[in-house]
Amino acid sequence: MLRTWLTIIITSLHGASAIGQETLPGQRSETNIDRSEFPRVHEDGRVTFRINAPEAKAVQLVPGGSDNGLGQGPFEMTKVENGNWTFTTEPAVPGFHYYWFVVDGLLVCDQGTYSYFGYNRECSGVEVPDPNGEFYAIKRVPHGALRSHWFQSSVTGRWRRAIVYTPPGYDSSETRYPVLYLQHGSGENQFGWTEQGKANFIIDNLLADDACLPMIVVMENGMIARRAGSNNSMARNSHNEAFADVMIQDLIPEIDRSFRTLNDREHRALAGLSMGAGQALRIGLANPETFGYVGLFSGGGTSSVPFSSASGLKLFWGGWGAGEAARFGGTKKLVEQAQAAGINAQWLEVERTSHEWQTWRSCLQAFAPLLFR
Amino acid sequence: MLRTWLTIIITSLHGASAIGQETLPGQRSETNIDRSEFPRVHEDGRVTFRINAPEAKAVQLVPGGSDNGLGQGPFEMTKVENGNWTFTTEPAVPGFHYYWFVVDGLLVCDQGTYSYFGYNRECSGVEVPDPNGEFYAIKRVPHGALRSHWFQSSVTGRWRRAIVYTPPGYDSSETRYPVLYLQHGSGENQFGWTEQGKANFIIDNLLADDACLPMIVVMENGMIARRAGSNNSMARNSHNEAFADVMIQDLIPEIDRSFRTLNDREHRALAGLSMGAGQALRIGLANPETFGYVGLFSGGGTSSVPFSSASGLKLFWGGWGAGEAARFGGTKKLVEQAQAAGINAQWLEVERTSHEWQTWRSCLQAFAPLLFR
Known part of the structure; x- marks a missing residue:
C-alpha cells in the first residue's frame, strides 16, 4: 500500500511524460528484471502480462499447473498495439506463481x-503481494547467511550443491544448532525454498520475534541426478529411493562434518512440499533414529504408514491449502493415524491458498516454531 | 576425454535402443538441465544446438555479442525431422558462452x-570444455563457502544481495582475511563471477596449490538498481557513479562489519571485467587510501589516468584475450602509464580467447596469486 501511494505521489511529482514513461496501472512484480514493466500486479490482485511478438498468430499465457493461483489456464492473450499481446487475470492468490x-x-x-x-x-515467475505477507518480507532484522555447499556423493558419484541457511550469530558463536532438512517439490531444485519460498527471510523474521529456535536449514535437490537424458517424472520412484540414500549416507554426515550441528534425532527435522512431502514421509519414518520431527506440506500420499515404528517421533505435522484440501485429504488422514498411534501430530489448513508457494511459506511459518522444543 | 570414453563404453554396453536413446555425437553441455540432450559439444569444440519449433518459418542461433567465442552470428538454423531446427558451429573457444x-x-x-x-x-549458456581447464574445475580439495549476504544501502534506499566467498577454514578459525572485490560486466549481475566465471573454484584450486593467499571475495551488482523502467545502458554513467558510492559508503563498511576482514588498503583489492574494469579503474584510483590493488580484465577505457595520485598502489594489473587485443589496447596503455609513474604494473594476454568468460577466468587465475603479498 505504502509502495503504491509512493508510486502515485512520485508519478504525480514528475509527471509521466517528463520521465518518458507510459502511465501504467498497477505495480511491477518484484520478480521483474530491472528494465521490465511487465508483469504488473493491480491493487486487487489481478495481474497483467505482456509480451511483444509482432509476427505471432496466437499467444497463450500458461500458469504453472492448473492450481497455482493465477487461475485455470491456458489463457488466450489479445493482440494490441505495436505487436504486443496482453492478458489480465482475475484476482490471483497472493504469493509466487510460475508461468510461461x-x-x-x-x-x-x-x-x-x-x-x-x-x-x-x-520458468518465469510473478509475485502477488499479500497484505498478510510481512512474515516473509526482508526486514531490518539480523539475517542468516545463505550458503552454497558443494560435496561429493558416494551414491551418485557426482558433486552436489546444497543450500545451507545458518542463523544470525552462527559466525560469531561456538554454539551447535539443530538442523531442519527442507525439500522442494517435483520439477524444482535446491534453490526453490529460498528463491521462490523465501525460507531464509521466514526464519529470520521468526527468530527476530523469538518465535522459533535458531536452526540450520539445509535444502538439497530431490530430483536426483541420474543418467543424462532420462525422464524425471517417469523415474520418480527410483529417484526417491536414490535421494533417500543420498540423504542418509551422504548429506547428513556431510552437514554434521561441515557445520556446528546438534547431531541427534531430537535436533533433526525433515520436511518437504508436494513430492518433497512424500520424501519426508518415507525417509523420515524409515529412519526413526535419525529424525525426531517430520513435516508434510501438501503431500505425502494416501497409503497407510507404520507409525508404530516411529513411536519416538516428537512431532508429525501436516499442512495444506484450503483450495487443495480435497486432493490432500490423505495428508490429514496420516495426521489422524499418527495421533491414533499416540504421536504428537498437528495440522494446518492455510486459508485461500492452494498447491502453490504461499501455502508452503505459511506451512514453514507454522512448522518451524514447533521444532526442537 | 575420460567422460567421452565412459559414455562410449556405457552406450556400447547398454545398446542405444535398449535405453530408448538416440545415439548422439558429442556430449551434453554441463549447462544443460537434467533431461536435455542439447546443446552438445563435440571433441573438436564444435557445438550443436537444437530447438523444437514445428510451426516456425525461420530460426536463428544468436551468440551473445559478436565476440563471445561461438563465432560471428546470428546463424540460420536448418529445419530437420520432427519440427526440430539445428545448427552446428565451427570449433568454439573453450569456456562459457551466452546464446539465445x-x-x-x-x-x-x-x-x-x-x-x-x-x-x-x-540467457542460455553453453560450456565448451578446455583441455587446460583444470584450474576452474570442481575438485576434491577444500571448498570455500559461497554466501548470499543481504544489506540495506544508504545510497539507493534498497536491499542489496552481495555474493561473498569465504575461504576454506574461515568457519573454524579466528583469522582475519584480505578482501578482493570482484565485479562483473555490463548487463550481468552479482551471480556472474561464480555461476559463469567459477571464481570460487578458481580460488579453491589456487589455495589447494598454495598459489594464492586465503582471501574473502565479494561480488556485487554493478548495474545499480535505479528507478523502475530506466534503461541500463543509457544510464551507464549515472549507475557507475551510484555504484562508486555504494561501494565506498555501503558495501565495504558492511563487509568489514560482517566478516573477519583485514580492513586496510594493503589487504583490499578491486578488480572487474569489461564494464567492471572501468569501475575498478575509476573507484580504485579515486580511493587510493582504500585499495592497494587494482585489476582490469578486458576494459578500463582509454583515457589517461592520474597515476600520480595513486603512488601507494601495490599493484596495477591488466589482462585481456588475444582475440580482443586491438579493442583493448587502451588497457595496455594504462599499464604502461602506471609503469612510467613508478607503480608495480603487470599485464597478461590470454591466448586464443576474446571478450568472454574464459579470458576472465584466466585473468583471475593470474591476478589472485599476486595479491596481498
Missing part, C-alpha cells in the same frame, strides 16, 4: 522476469 | 539449459 507463454505452439519464458526453476526447467 | 534463439523474430531462451544472467536478462 506459448507463442504459435512454442513454449517460451517471459524475457521480463528473472528465472525460477520449476517444471524441470527455467 | 530468434524464432520468427521473437527472442527466446533455450529451454534445454539453465539460465545465466547477461545482456540485462536471463
